[in-house]
Amino acid sequence: MRIKNICCIGAGYVGGPTMSIIAQKNPKINVYVVDMNANKIAAWNSKNLKNLPVFEPGLSKVVKQARNRNLFFSTDVNKYIEKADMIFISVNTPTKISGKGKGYAADLKYVEACAKQIAKVSRSNKIIVEKSTVPVRTSEKIKEILRSNNSDVDFQILSNPEFLAEGTAMRDLEIPDRVLIGGDDTIKGKKAIDSLVEIYSSWVPKKNILTTNLWSSELSKLTANAFLAQRISSINSLSELCEETGADIEEVSKAIGMDTRIGSSFLKTSVGFGGSCFQKDILNLVYIARSFGLEKVADYWEQILIINKHQRNRFAKNIIGCIKENNLKPRVLILGWAFKKNTNDTRESAAIYVANNLLNENIEIYIHDPKVKRSQVDFDLSNLNPNYDKSLVNFTDDPLMNISEHNIIAIITEWDEFIDYNWKRIYTKIKKPAYIFDGRNILEVEKIRKIGFNYIGIGRT
Numbered sequence: 219m220r221i222k223n224i225c226c227i228g229a230g231y232v233g234g235p236t237m238s239i240i241a242q243k244n245p246k247i248n249v250y251v252v253d254m255n256a257n258k259i260a261a262w263n264s265k266n267l268k269n270l271p272v273f274e275p276g277l278s279k280v281v282k283q284a285r286n287r288n289l290f291f292s293t294d295v296n297k298y299i300e301k302a303d304m305i306f307i308s309v310n311t312p313t314k315i316s317g318k319g320k321g322y323a324a325d326l327k328y329v330e331a332c333a334k335q336i337a338k339v340s341r342s343n344k345i346i347v348e349k350s351t352v353p354v355r356t357s358e359k360i361k362e363i364l365r366s367n368n369s370d371v372d373f374q375i376l377s378n379p380e381f382l383a384e385g386t387a388m389r390d391l392e393i394p395d396r397v398l399i400g401g402d403d404t405i406k407g408k409k410a411i412d413s414l415v416e417i418y419s420s421w422v423p424k425k426n427i428l429t430t431n432l433w434s435s436e437l438s439k440l441t442a443n444a445f446l447a448q449r450i451s452s453i454n455s456l457s458e459l460c461e462e463t464g465a466d467i468e469e470v471s472k473a474i475g476m477d478t479r480i481g482s483s484f485l486k487t488s489v490g491f492g493g494s495c496f497q498k499d500i501l502n503l504v505y506i507a508r509s510f511g512l513e514k515v516a517d518y519w520e521q522i523l524i525i526n527k528h529q530r531n532r533f534a535k536n537i538i539g540c541i542k543e544n545n546l547k548p549r550v551l552i553l554g555w556a557f558k559k560n561t562n563d564t565r566e567s568a569a570i571y572v573a574n575n576l577l578n579e580n581i582e583i584y585i586h587d588p589k590v591k592r593s594q595v596d597f598d599l600s601n602l603n604p605n606y607d608k609s610l611v612n613f614t615d616d617p618l619m620n621i622s623e624h625n626i627i628a629i630i631t632e633w634d635e636f637i638d639y640n641w642k643r644i645y646t647k648i649k650k651p652a653y654i655f656d657g658r659n660i661l662e663v664e665k666i667r668k669i670g671f672n673y674i675g676i677g678r679t
């Protein structure tokens with residue numbers, strides 16, 4: 219079946235960029251991205267491309283090219299569900315906060331609501347594509363909802379998980395390591411797979427498009443994230459051992475990564491990983507393993523999260539210790555709030571947890587991030603602790619303006635601009651003794667120490 223109209227439900231960090239690329243590469247297909255959040259859709263339609271709701275290098279160029287040609291953003295969910303031959307479900311699947319599986323299982327209420335709405339509105343056959351990250355066998359649930367609510371049309375379900383990383387999303391979409399498509403091993407199922415393969419083939423080499431059964435595709439997504447996060451927690455756990463022994467984690471990481479069997483990716487030590495997915499997907503994996511009685515398997519994967527929390531806490535603890543031991547004014551300048559550079563996304567950012575620990579000790583914080591707004595910082599902090607002391611939190615667009623009032627700088631996000639700061643000049647103005655806690659090891663230790671700063675990195679002494 220040749221696809222003419224695509225609808226994507228969910229105009230978020232995945233739906234927006236993914237559909238922009240699909241539209242750019244398939245000018246003959248109309249792509250309608252719909253969302254119930256009217257503000258978000260208005261932002262996607264905004265004339266000023268700086269106001270797009272997602273910041274991703276290269277995104278605005280693609281949106282500019284395809285928007286209102288064959289890429290459209292709308293709140294009219296029903297209209298475009300009905301119009302489409304293929305519907306992507308790209309809605310959020312957060313960790314459940316209540317009910318069975320609370321704190322672990324993925325909350326599928328948004329996915330299920332989409333399935334119900336599709337069933338209600340559809341008058342013609344459709345291919346439904348699971349783009350959201352979901353527990354293995356979710357497609358079975360979707361099938362059940364669709365068929366029990368609408369037996370007049372044929373629904374084929376595909377799983378097509380997304381592997382893009384924020385900050386590099388456009389490159390990841392343009393040259394993906396692989397595109398994964400899971401579907402049923404039936405004539406109709408295979409035809410549906412072929413339709414989606416054809417869409418991706420307009421720019422992805424066929425050898426990079428992997429087709430599997432539905433369950434393998436769903437499980438591969440969860441486990442890919444767990445493997446990536448596992449590497450970060452492994453290196454972060456060793457960073458603490460480095461601090462005790464005098465080994466340097468950057469040297470250890472390089473030495474390990476040069477083994478081609480291990481590889482060098484995802485071995486960069488940090489203040490802890492953040493982002494909307496690693497934690498939620500691992501919690502979900504742990505939940506699935508426990509629900510099958512696989513306690514040891516569940517404990518193994520949960521350990522990744524325990525180390526991650528420990529890494530964030532010990533970073534904050536070092537800062538608090540420094541203030542107390544040196545009798546410094548309880549005030550810290552935090553550089554970076556996003557969970558990684560080149561994104562405005564702050565979900566599960568280590569910065570939120572570090573800041574919360576500092577606030578619990580009545581330490582005043584000044585925050586600067588090139589892409590995050592003050593309102594987002596307030597939202598993140600109150601989400602974690604509704605009673606946090608607002609009077610201790612300051613947001614600054616020019617972090618260096620009042621630098622003479624600070625002894626301590628904490629780098630949490632690895633934004634390039636922090637590397638490029640004139641640290642010599644900063645040293646002349648900052649209060650002495652001056653401390654830099656580098657949660658990303660982005661600064662050159664020798665150079666910074668030579669300037670006069672006390673430099674405390676991760677896993678290096």
Ligand code: NAD
Pocket residue numbers: 227228229230231232233252253254255258295308309310311328331332349350351352380381382383384494495
């Ligand atoms: P997001 O929160 O940025 O976007 C989801 C959007 O769906 C929201 O705008 C919300 O308003 C909308 N929505 C929810 N229910 C709806 C409904 N019934 N009708 C219309 N709109 C609805 O989420 P995201 O970061 O884009 O993630 C989406 C999925 O993709 C998740 O399952 C996530 O795990 C997965 N994923 C995310 C990333 C990433 O980098 N963020 C990468 C790969 C996979």
Ligand code: UGA
Pocket residue numbers: 351380381382383384385443446450483484485486487488489490491492493494495496557558559
């Ligand atoms: C991650 C995966 O990389 C994507 O493949 C996946 O599609 C996505 O999750 C998802 O499912 O949401 P993302 O979270 O956007 O992408 O970004 P990453 O580059 O994976 O970084 C995650 C966190 O780990 C960041 O806080 C980053 O700073 C940290 N990190 C990453 C490290 O601390 N060390 C590293 O070596 C790499």
